[in-house]
Amino acid sequence: MAVGSLADAVREAGAGTFDVIVVDPLSTDLVQAGRFALSQSGEGAAVVLYVDLARVEEHATFYHGDRSRLRDAFTLDKRTPPEMLAAEADVVLTNCQAFRLLASSRSKADRLLDEVRDRATTSGDDELERLVDDVDQARILEHVRPDSGLVRPKVASNTVFLSYRFKEEDGFVRGLSGLLEDNGFTVITGRAADGYVGMAVLNRIRECEFFVSLMTRSRQFAEPGEKFATSAWLIEEKGAALAFSKYMVLLVEEGVDDIGGLHGDWQRHEFTPPTFTTAARAAVQQLRNRSGRPD
Template sequence: MPALSRLTVLLCDSGVAAGRLYQELTGSPLVERVVVAASLDEAIRGTADNAFDVVIVDPLSTGLARTGELALGWSAAGMAVVLHVDQAVVEEQASVFYRGERVGLKELYTLDKRTPAQMLAAEAEAMLIKCREFRLLATGRSRTDRLLDRMRDMAADSGDDNLEQLVEDVDETRSLERARTGVVRPAVARGSVFLSYRFEEEDGYVRGLTGLLEDQGFTVVTGRGADGYVGAAVLNRIRGCEFFVSLMTRARPFAGAGQKYATSAWLIEEKGAALAYRKYLVLLVEEGVDDIGGLQGDWQRHVFTPTTFTTAARAAVAQLRHRSGRPDAVDDDHQSR
């Protein structure tokens, strides 16, 4: 499969979510054609000669036992398999969904049917990129298998022990590489900042903070359009940025807790992802917000009120400049503490 070739997709699913996904797939520049299988039997016939790069299926609607077995077989054959499922239902039924050999389904790609309409294009693109990477790796491995088989035959015919040992060494190295290889991570863009915030703040704090960051030479990336949904597309944006800034403002008061407030749950989730990706974090926390999560040192936190926001924001940006190693960085990391 050439490096830039487009994907052929078999979609075995029905319903409103499947219809929306079909529209996105047919309009994607990464996709050559999409074929819809009306039943699992039709999908089996369609994949008999490995004619598709990607198979998208919902085991919850086509029969978990049979579809689970087929999905694992398709993946082993080199096809990228995507489970198009309601992730909440899968989590509720996890003990059944992943029972026995179906635990292997955890290794397949998933696309959540609950994905908001405004995020579906980005989520579908992220999924297709992963599928293309999988197919490229699978194609390379298949070619390597054939080459190694030919070399084994040559070694056996010639009786050359050195050649036979070389084949075994290559095969062992390839096996180790296969075990190590995971999802290809996007390159990190130097000077990029993922800005996590409540969308209610776009016309206020966010506009000013974005301007400060851009004035200091940073590129700002956001989860715009996600509407509180932290899916693969947003996670890829976080992973592709050098820095992470979270603007944690008051969302709702804690019952019976005086002047203590919660921020939005998805900000905590995005912060957790940034920590997992080992990003350098800076938090701007509105006074009174009391649920920002753990694993965070005070030196990365700037508390503000409406009247002190500009001062706190400037200190946060200066901290990023200092971390970035730019020669004109100002060492005032702690001025807002």
């Protein structure tokens, strides 16, 4: 249901029938919208802030006072390209669903733990009380585990996320994709994102077994010398692949510099237009070796 005012949202949400509440706090009264979002979160709904994240960062009082708790809310960035909005929203809703299931499960576990604790106290069973305390402590620690993300996508075998400048789609990319597919790999890209590295693209990277980046020349540096930069979002996608511990292979056009660190020379295959096919075959062979496939 979509409503046109905060008053309508308060009235409709009062029945407690909504699992997900999407709020646009910067298009209305921030104080009142913040209170509404926090009240719904307190009722167990998953709250999504639909905002321009750049404006949020510039807004000095957005997270002021009680609104600091909105940092835990899900976000859907208004800057998302239209082609990617459905995919981004799908990721957010999947996380909301996981949040609801997790909250329900924890609530049930809390009730069961309280019941067992009461029985232990009534019966005077010290051993059972110690066991309950141990379980309670373990659950607290589980809540703060740094790797405890809501949704952990399953990695699909023999999948490759191919990162590239979309201007190369009719040139190098078509040949590289075909070569990968001929060798039994499924190629995944962020094509519809058009340079926007959002949650949907990050999930695609995370769900792939391998990461290949085709880093071609984008612009020449101002200082003397034949040095070029590649597209910024390729660096961002490479950083995400590193964070997700993906096996990475880089195809770097001669002259491209400053592609970020944390990679070895064995991961990097330099090429010129005439030598691209040779470099691409070497990269694919490297992936085959890593996947354990026979020649």
